[in-house]
Amino acid sequence: MNKKWLTALMAMLCVLFLSACNSSSNDAASTDASTGPVTLVWYPNESGSELSASRDAFSALIKEATGRDVEHKLTTDYAIAIESIANGNAHIAFMGPQGYIEANNKSKDVQALVVPSGESGTLDDAVYYSWLAVPKEKAEDYKVDGEFSMDAIEGKSISFVSTSSTSGFKVPTSSIISHFSDKNLTEEKLMEGNDVFPTVLFGDSHQGSAVNMLMERSDVSAFCDTCVSSYVELVEGEANKPGAVYRVKDDAAAPFNTLTGEEFTLIQVTAVLNSPFVVNKSVLTEEEITKLKEAFISDETANNTEIFVPEDSGEAGLFSKSADERFLEVEDAWFNPIRELSK
Numbered sequence: 530m531n532k533k534w535l536t537a538l539m540a541m542l543c544v545l546f547l548s549a550c551n552s553s554s555n556d557a558a559s560t561d562a563s564t565g566p567v568t569l570v571w572y573p574n575e576s577g578s579e580l581s582a583s584r585d586a587f588s589a590l591i592k593e594a595t596g597r598d599v600e601h602k603l604t605t606d607y608a609i610a611i612e613s614i615a616n617g618n619a620h621i622a623f624m625g626p627q628g629y630i631e632a633n634n635k636s637k638d639v640q641a642l643v644v645p646s647g648e649s650g651t652l653d654d655a656v657y658y659s660w661l662a663v664p665k666e667k668a669e670d671y672k673v674d675g676e677f678s679m680d681a682i683e684g685k686s687i688s689f690v691s692t693s694s695t696s697g698f699k700v701p702t703s704s705i706i707s708h709f710s711d712k713n714l715t716e717e718k719l720m721e722g723n724d725v726f727p728t729v730l731f732g733d734s735h736q737g738s739a740v741n742m743l744m745e746r747s748d749v750s751a752f753c754d755t756c757v758s759s760y761v762e763l764v765e766g767e768a769n770k771p772g773a774v775y776r777v778k779d780d781a782a783a784p785f786n787t788l789t790g791e792e793f794t795l796i797q798v799t800a801v802l803n804s805p806f807v808v809n810k811s812v813l814t815e816e817e818i819t820k821l822k823e824a825f826i827s828d829e830t831a832n833n834t835e836i837f838v839p840e841d842s843g844e845a846g847l848f849s850k851s852a853d854e855r856f857l858e859v860e861d862a863w864f865n866p867i868r869e870l871s872k
Contacts, residue, residue: 566598567591567813570610570619572628573734574756575847576603579782583847586835591621594824595817606733607693614639617812621821623847625804626867627695632807633861641805641864642818643825643856650853652863657804658754658769659696661797662742665774668794671749677771677796679708686728688738688747692720695867696753696801697735703870704799716871736760740784743777743791753801759845760785769798782845802867805859822858831855 569587588599602619604610607628614622615635621642624632632639647654661682663671671681690697698716705725706714712724721729730747732738735756742750754769760781765774776792777785806825808818830836837854838846848854 564597566600567595567621568600568602568613568619570602570613570622571604572607572610572624573605574736575623576605577736577782579759579845580847582835583838583845586833587847590824590830590833590836591821594820595813607691611635611693614807614809617809619809620812621806621808623804623806625693625695626802626864627699628693629805629807630864630868631693636809636811638809638811639807640810641859641861642808642822644803644805644859644863645848646853646855646857647803648852648854650855652857652859655803655857656800657696659700659751659799659801660754660769660795661701661749661751662739662775662793662795663749664742664745665792665794667748668772668774668796671796679705679797682749682796683709683725685726685748686730686746687726688730688732688741688750689719690732690735690738690752692716692731694735695804696799697732697738697751699867699870700799700801701751701797704797736784739793740788742793743785743788749796758849764792769795771795771798773798802864805864806856825856826858828855 569591571584575584584601588601591597591599602613610619610622610624611628611632613619614624615632617638622632629639629641644652644655646652647656671677673680689701692698702716702719705719706716709725714723714725719726719729723729728747730741732741732750732752735752738750738752739757741747761775761777763773764776766772773795774792775795777788777790779789781789808821810818813821824830831854834842834850836846837848837850838844840849840851
């Protein structure tokens with residue numbers, strides 16, 4: 530055989546051998562990736578020990594859908610959760626609309642999977658509520674001509690949740706900027722002391738922001754209804770309406786356990802789009818994502834009392850059931866109203 534042909538043949542065989550090795554290596558890596566644990570990351574609001582049983586119910590749901598074990602990544606900072614899902618260190622996350630938008634901006638592989646519906650079982654009322662609250666005994670100080678007024682919060686100290694929180698920062702700051710249009714406020718200015726609020730605090734969770742107000746570290750606090758529902762009860766007025774009074778339950782878990790009996794009043798309430806479960810498509814297969822979606826939106830899950838805890842059960846849970854609540858498929862565009870707040 531010609532020496533040049535022999536050399537070329539040997540080179541070709543080497544390439545084929547190396548390609549086969551790489552293919553085997555990639556297949557092995559793919560197998561490892563698809564059989565290792567699924568990491569589910571949670572915001573600080575959902576990382577408390579009192580919600581461990583509720584988180585475990587999602588472990589069972591995800592394991593049944595994917596055949597893979599589930600690891601929970603609990604956090605103390607919104608940024609950790611957002612970065613974890615964006616860079617693929619987590620496969621699934623439960624996060625607010627603003628956090629999802631930030632993660633999606635970092636990586637288009639992050640996509641919304643499902644959101645919890647409203648009581649109707651549809652997206653029509655798939656909302657929760659952003660609150661501005663003050664201690665009950667000081668509520669009258671926030672009225673002008675007998676009505677609660679944003680004018681009365683000027684000069685007060687305020688606590689937000691995190692700059693990545695939808696209902697604990699994005700929504701309330703939007704309304705504050707709009708109301709005090711003559712002050713030239715921006716989100717950046719509202720991250721620290723400014724012309725309206727001499728002191729600005731962050732609670733790092735909705736619970737933490739509420740505690741700041743109850744412990745009088747802040748005059749006013751922003752937080753949402755769902756994140757404190759396990760700790761407080763309505764004692765006066767209509768739920769999610771200005772003037773409603775809530776009381777910390779006698780058996781409230783930390784961080785409210787030293788504040789039992791304390792009461793606060795809502796001075797502003799704003800509806801917010803429900804929070805999604807999201808996935809990172811780079812670390813889950815299309816088949817896994819499809820199976821996850823089918824499992825979440827199934828009637829079986831809608832009727833699972835460990836996931837949708839009956840409202841009158843007295844048990845702590847991530848989601849409650851009062852009527853026809855369930856998970857629904859949702860498209861990225863559904864969150865555009867929150868994106869608009871940044872324009």
